[in-house]
Amino acid sequence: MVGKVQFMSDTVQTPRKSSFERAITFLSGLPWWAIIIGIAGVAIGYSVLTSALYIEAIRFLTDDPHLITHDKTTVSFRLEDGDIVTGMLVDETDQVASVRIDDGTIVAVQVDEIKQELLREPAVCAVNNLRACNEGIFLTLKATFLSFALSLALGLVFGLMRISKNPVLFAVSTIYVEVVRGVPLLVILLYAGFVISPWIRDTFGISLTDIQEAVIGLAFGYGAYEAEVFRAGIESIHKGQMEAARSLGMNYFQAMRHIVLPQAVRVILPPLGNDFIAMLKDSALISVLALPDLLQQGRLFVSRTFRAFEGYNSVAILYLIMTLFLSAMTRVVEKRSKLPESR
Amino acid sequence: MTDPIIQIQNVHKRFGRTSALHGVSLDIMPGEVVTIIGPSGSGKSTLLRCINHLEVFDEGNIIVDGIPLTTARNINEVRTEVGMVFQLFNLFPHLTVLENIALAQRVVRKRSKDTAEQTAMQQLERVGIPEQAGKYPAQLSGGQQQRVAIARALAMNPKIMMFDEPTSALDPEMIKEVLDVMLELAEGGMTMVVVTHEMGFARAAADRIVFMDFGQIIEQAPPEVLFTNPESDRLQMFLSKILQH
Numbered sequence: 001m002v003g004k005v006q007f008m009s010d011t012v013q014t015p016r017k018s019s020f021e022r023a024i025t026f027l028s029g030l031p032w033w034a035i036i037i038g039i040a041g042v043a044i045g046y047s048v049l050t051s052a053l054y055i056e057a058i059r060f061l062t063d064d065p066h067l068i069t070h071d072k073t074t075v076s077f078r079l080e081d082g083d084i085v086t087g088m089l090v091d092e093t094d095q096v097a098s099v100r101i102d103d104g105t106i107v108a109v110q111v112d113e114i115k116q117e118l119l120r121e122p123a124v125c126a127v128n129n130l131r132a133c134n135e136g137i138f139l140t141l142k143a144t145f146l147s148f149a150l151s152l153a154l155g156l157v158f159g160l161m162r163i164s165k166n167p168v169l170f171a172v173s174t175i176y177v178e179v180v181r182g183v184p185l186l187v188i189l190l191y192a193g194f195v196i197s198p199w200i201r202d203t204f205g206i207s208l209t210d211i212q213e214a215v216i217g218l219a220f221g222y223g224a225y226e227a228e229v230f231r232a233g234i235e236s237i238h239k240g241q242m243e244a245a246r247s248l249g250m251n252y253f254q255a256m257r258h259i260v261l262p263q264a265v266r267v268i269l270p271p272l273g274n275d276f277i278a279m280l281k282d283s284a285l286i287s288v289l290a291l292p293d294l295l296q297q298g299r300l301f302v303s304r305t306f307r308a309f310e311g312y313n314s315v316a317i318l319y320l321i322m323t324l325f326l327s328a329m330t331r332v333v334e335k336r337s338k339l340p341e342s343r
Numbered sequence: 344m345t346d347p348i349i350q351i352q353n354v355h356k357r358f359g360r361t362s363a364l365h366g367v368s369l370d371i372m373p374g375e376v377v378t379i380i381g382p383s384g385s386g387k388s389t390l391l392r393c394i395n396h397l398e399v400f401d402e403g404n405i406i407v408d409g410i411p412l413t414t415a416r417n418i419n420e421v422r423t424e425v426g427m428v429f430q431l432f433n434l435f436p437h438l439t440v441l442e443n444i445a446l447a448q449r450v451v452r453k454r455s456k457d458t459a460e461q462t463a464m465q466q467l468e469r470v471g472i473p474e475q476a477g478k479y480p481a482q483l484s485g486g487q488q489q490r491v492a493i494a495r496a497l498a499m500n501p502k503i504m505m506f507d508e509p510t511s512a513l514d515p516e517m518i519k520e521v522l523d524v525m526l527e528l529a530e531g532g533m534t535m536v537v538v539t540h541e542m543g544f545a546r547a548a549a550d551r552i553v554f555m556d557f558g559q560i561i562e563q564a565p566p567e568v569l570f571t572n573p574e575s576d577r578l579q580m581f582l583s584k585i586l587q588h
Contacts, residue, residue, distance in 0.1 A: 243397055244433035244492075248447035248499060249423035258446060262437050339436055339479065 028335040077109045085109055136294035143214055144283045148276050150219035155226025162231045180224035186285050192217030193289045214286035222279055233268035234260055266337050273330030277323050348373040348534055354403035356389055363389045365558035376535045378545040381555035387538040391507050395425045408502055423451055426496030430508040432488045434480040441476040444495045466494035470524050486517030493524055506537040554578045
């Protein structure tokens with residue numbers, strides 16, 4: 001009995017790539033200068049757009065006789081002695097207004113009453129909030145990039161110390177890694193801001209700005225993790241590479257710089273990219289040092305308008321957009337750094 | 344009478360509690376080709392690696408080109424005179440073949456980029472693969488990779504070339520191309536110390552064959568003598584196993 005023979009179709013279906021994968025493939029095929037120009041263009045365009053729409057959305061409601069004029073950015077007050085003060089309103093309570101005049105000094109003016117009304121016109125509010133987001137995002141990214149760069153430097157140094165045969169270097173780096181990994185990052189940031197910074201001010205007379213404190217705290221907190229990542233990366237490189245380099249007469253540092261580290265860096269790009277994205281999210285912690293990053297802007301919005309749903313939703317979505325973008329970038333960098341496949 | 348270019352004097356090397364080298368002494372003259380044979384674990388590779396200080400020995404001394412390794416101020420300078428070729432090639436995968444050969448010249452011998460690349464091309468021609476200069480190691484066959492490794496060591500113009508089982512990781516059809524390069528080197532007068540199982544090469548090129556077992560030199564003699572008239576029992580047993588096929 002002859003059974004029916006079934007032939008497979010001549011053409012084989014290739015699995016279709018999702019549009020996300022197609023986008024990644026397109027991005028990874030671009031020359032490096034196109035990627036840089038693209039990122040710069042997006043960054044500049046966004047900044048120009050949001051800053052051009054800057055509008056001071058506060059309207060004064062007052063019958064105060066001292067208030068002479070006000071427009072979008074400046075106010076003029078007549079003082080008791082007849083002088084007129086004109087400048088930018090930087091703060092006000094019910095009785096005192098602080099005005100920054102042209103040469104930068106801040107003058108406090110006694111007033112009877114100033115009431116502000118938060119404009120509820122949607123377009124103006126939206127633009128105002130966009131400006132806040134812009135500033136918040138800029139600070140978040142700035143803090144993240146600076147901290148990450150510093151943590152990489154710390155990670156490389158302490159990572160090399162961790163594999164050193166010198167007992168002192170090994171002990172110091174191990175203590176650093178264990179202590180910093182054992183303390184929550186939030187505590188480390190508070191420590192940096194309220195313990196280390198005052199101590200530096202008292203001992204060396206150097207005053208750190210709040211962003212410097214935040215960057216130092218974040219960088220030290222992450223440096224311990226990067227040290228272990230670097231150590232694992234270096235140890236993953238076959239011992240024969242170092243031996244070949246030393247046999248040719250290179251010293252330890254030459255061998256590290258030309259042979260081991262270039263290969264180790266390729267190996268650790270995925271965990272480094274991961275840590276960069278994690279640091280972006282952990283940068284939200286710097287808001288406890290009263291830095292106006294994205295989270296802080298969101299908190300201010302919520303405390304002003306009591307709209308928690310809109311406020312925190314927006315903040316979450318903005319962080320998500322940033323991390324997704326960085327995720328895609330990490331994948332592109334990984335793809336481009338791969339060495340040719342072996343036969 | 345010329346001085347030996349390598350003097351190994353009563354060298355002991357322990358790994359933890361196991362003794363890898365047990366009082367080894369050997370003199371190698373300039374221009375001599377010495378092949379070291381023996382079973383696994385006999386200490387052949389360890390001895391080789393002690394000569395260029397990749398392993399630090401515990402007792403005794405090794406004097407390379409007049410410089411005792413125990414008191415040398417800069418081991419790296421000694422290493423530039425001793426080229427080493429490894430069983431697993433150890434080429435630098437992130438550099439092209441040309442860059443592999445040129446790197447140490449630039450970084451250690453401080454040659455200019457042009458000089459280094461010129462020398463690199465010369466060595467590549469010497470080993471027979473100048474057309475592979477722009478490729479990455481992963482794109483070459485095993486035999487080609489090992490020849491690049493030889494060219495890389497030769498580019499530093501060393502006085503001594505050491506080979507640690509250079510063909511043991513190669514497919515049979517590629518062994519010949521590497522051995523031919525080594526034969527040419529030997530005929531050119533290079534001082535060579537070769538750890539190998541390739542008896543054909545030993546017979547053709549070696550001035551002297553050294554048989555090691557359990558961290559000691561058991562016997563040494565020119566190939567004609569050693570293969571036809573092995574004295575010790577251990578060597579006879581070893582040769583009977585190796586020369587079977």
